[in-house]
Amino acid sequence: MFLTETSIFPSFFDPFNDTKKKKNKKDVAHMQLDLFSHSFDESLLRRLKTLANSSSTSQPSVGINLSWLSSALDFLFFAHEEAIILLSSLNLDNSLDFYLDNSVKILDLCNSISSEIERFRNRRLVLSFALLVLNNGSVDPEKLARARVSLSDWVNYYKGPVLDSNNHLENIARDLATRLKEIPRGKISADERFVRRTIKAVGLVTVFVAGVVVTALRGSPGLVVAVRAPPEFLWAEPFNSLCASVSTRPDKKRYLLDELDEIEARIKEVSGVMDGGSGENGERPSSAVKELEMVTGRLGEGLERLGDGVNEIFNSVLRTRDGMLEKMRVGQQEQRSDARKFSSNLHSKHVLCNVQK
Structure with missing residues (x-):
């Protein structure tokens, strides 16, 4: 039997020890990314719950107003x-093009x-002109007729969905939603996976908020584009519930936006007063006009x-793009500088060798 002495100190040339160190560093890096992802998801979840519990959407009988849309943009x-x-x-690195392409959209x-x-x-x-005529108490038939036409134009304008000629906005939103479903091919690092997960999360929120804002402003009968968050996100359930609640229009509401329904109701009252010419006491009431003015x-x-x-x-995304492009430009310059130094060193060694010969 032979006794073999084993050193209790790790060898700096031990390949197994080096592999273990690399694996430990990799595990620590993965844990940090997981913590980043969880923290990001929790911060979105808190903001999303606040948005979902706002007065605009907490009850099924209440629609969406401009104040809620602004809160949704704040969340975005x-x-x-x-x-x-x-x-x-x-x-x-590899995700830079992915981000830049989506940020352009x-x-x-x-x-x-x-x-x-x-x-x-x-x-x-259009409403401001009609209100100006009515508040001045004008009795000019021509001005009153133009005011009446202005009010009618507002109502008729929103009788159907108001779309631009080439559906440019809808195409952008749908294209961005489609990009979110694309799964990168090939093997990617943990960093790349985290980056793309983060971009996807922001993309989902962007498509949802943009779709609601556009639908509300245009008076469209349904959401321009609908998205659904996968269960991998901590905030997926409340997000999908909010999407569903916004998609369901309350009873007796013609529009998704409260202000549109309210203005149309006030216009009908003012038009009735203009057609009738006077109220119960023989005087033209101003309450309907004042209410329309307030709305x-x-x-x-x-x-x-x-x-x-x-x-x-817009400015936030633009700043990020500029920063990333500048970082990429500096990186390329450094690579070219390193390449020139390397080439110069090779040339110097070549000259030195020739001199020594």
């Missing part, structure tokens, strides 16, 4: 900012929603806040 902005913080600390989506808001503002001018004022304030929310998201 929060999701983008949280994702940016996470992604900025990682090496995107989001920027285009923001521009299209801004156009819808501007279209809505222009429609509001129109709230509409203007809501649209301003909505526009600000879209601008915040």
Whole structure:
């Protein structure tokens, strides 16, 4: 029998020890990514519950108003900012093109929603003209006739879904939703998987909020695009429930947006007063006009806040894109610089060898 001495100190040249160290580092990195994912999901879950429990959607008989839409945009902005913080600390590499392609769609989506808001503002001018004539107490038949036509134009404008000529906005939203279903081919690292999971989460929230905003502003009969979060996300259940509740329009509501139904009701009252010419006491009542004026004022304030929310998201995504592109540019310059140094070193060694010879 031979006795073999075994050192109690690890060898720096032990391949098994090196493999173990690498595996431990890999496990620690995976744990950190899991913690990041869980923290990101929990932050979205908290915000999502607040949005779902808001007064606009807590009861099935209540629809959506501009205030709720602004809150939804705030939630979307929060999701983008949280994702940016996470992604900025990682090496995107293979996922950089994936993010840049999707972010272009989001920027285009923001521009299209801004156009819808501007279209809505222009429609509001129709009400403002009619209110100006009625508040001045004008008895000019021509002005009153134009005011009546303006009110009718508002109602007729929203009798069906208001769509642009080429359905550009719907195509963007649907294309982004389709991209979210795409599964990357081939083997990817844990970092890449985390990055794409984060991008997918933000994409789901983006498509949902954008779809609701567009549907509400256009008076469309149904959501422009619908999405559903997979169970891998901690916030999937409340998110899908919120999507379902928004898709179901309350009874006796023509539009998804409360303000549209309210304005139409006030217009009918004002039109009835104009057609009747006087109230019960023989005088033209001003209450219907005042109520329409109040609703129109709230509409203007809501649209301003909505526009600000879209601008915040647009600027957030644009800053992230610029930062990533700059990072990529610097990386490429460093690679070229390293390549030049390497080539220069080779040239120097070659010259030195020739001199020594």
